[in-house]
Amino acid sequence: MAMLLGQTSARMPVTIRPMSQVQISRWLHGSGVKRFGSQQQRAADRAEYGNQAHRLAAYCMLRWGAPTASSAQIATMLLTNPGIGMCMLREDPNVRAQGACTDTRYRRVVEYLRSLHAQADLDYARALKIGDVPWLSPDGHAAVTIAADRRYLYDANRLVHAYRALWDRATADPAQLLMAVEETRTLPGEPLWENPVYLRDLADSLMGSVLAEDLTMGFQQRDRERFDRGVRTLEHMGDQVRAMNVLMLPIMAIDECEPDWNAVAARGYKARTTQWRAFCARCDDLATVVLAQLQGQGEGFHVRAAASLLKQSLPEYCELALPLFEQEIERLAGHEQGAAEASAGVRGHEREGGAVHVDMAA
DSSP states (O other): OHHHHTTOOSSSGGGOEEEEEEHHHHHHHHSSGGGGOOOHHHHHHHHHHHHHHHHHHHHHHHHHOOSSHHHHHHHHHHHHHHHHHHHGGGGGHHHHHHTTOOOOOOHHHHHHHHHHHHHHHHHHHHHHHHHHHHOTTTTTTTTTTTHHHHHHHHHHHHHHHHHHTTSSSOOOOOHHHHHHHHHOOOOOOSSSGHHHHHHHHHHHHOOTTTTTHHHHHHHHHOOHHHHHHHHHHHHHHHHHHHHHGGGGGGHEEEEEEOOOOHOOOOOOOHHHHHHHHHHHHHHHHHHHHHHOOOOOOSTTTHHHHHHHHHHHHHHHHHHHHHHHHHHHHHHHHHHHHHHHHHHHHHHHHHHHHHHHHOOOOO
């Protein structure tokens, strides 16, 4: 409501950004709109307030929502398309009982996106059948993630190729296309890899909505410099997946972004605000990636892992991921032991064969 009306809400937490004691006193006891800071600060704070509300709603769905698949879908939408995500909260009977709007046209958008995902899965199955997907060595990639790693690299490569192929062609705004789907059931007629809606959704699933902005908005505005910057970011994330795996991607990507908090604390309020909000946005982005890319890692793993990232708790994410790495270590250890036993058996057979040969010669 604060964002819709363009008015700063008195319910907004005082800790929305670092501020001095004088600013806190003005916020709590002042009067008039200027108690909340300058016009630029108020606009930025309203946007941050919206981000925090969507993050909190997504975390609540992941932490307490049921069933898991539905909760994960709602959380993902809250992080990437919060307008639809907030509507999806009406699916909860308790929310509906409290008098939520009964308009369910948003379901058209949800079903359309689900159909695009099904088309994409079918497209990938065809590519996998003919061997048109990145090859990764089983010795260099964990068995529990190698399928997800190959899909991530395939989608990232196809996404950039699709955007470049469409660069000189007129394309519609994905938001307007989804609005038409919601209001009039008008479905875009473009093929999957020429569909701006799917390309935008895929970019969000690979990078998160904030990290993907350079890529998606650079394409939409035909801003070559911004688009190339987005491509470099995606390629860097792809290199990290290729070198390690998708499971490690959040750890590496967040570690790159996290500043030295002791140094940040010594800086001005504006710099501290910028650093903290950027770090929270990066955690939200990687939570989105986890929800999209790690659905096959055990019952509810992607939900618990994404919730830990929404809390900006990388140690908690590592604790969740550790058992998967331990399973991989045990698998590799068993493989090495089996290879050693097989090798020892061959050597023993050779020695026995050599002795028989000597006896026969004698």
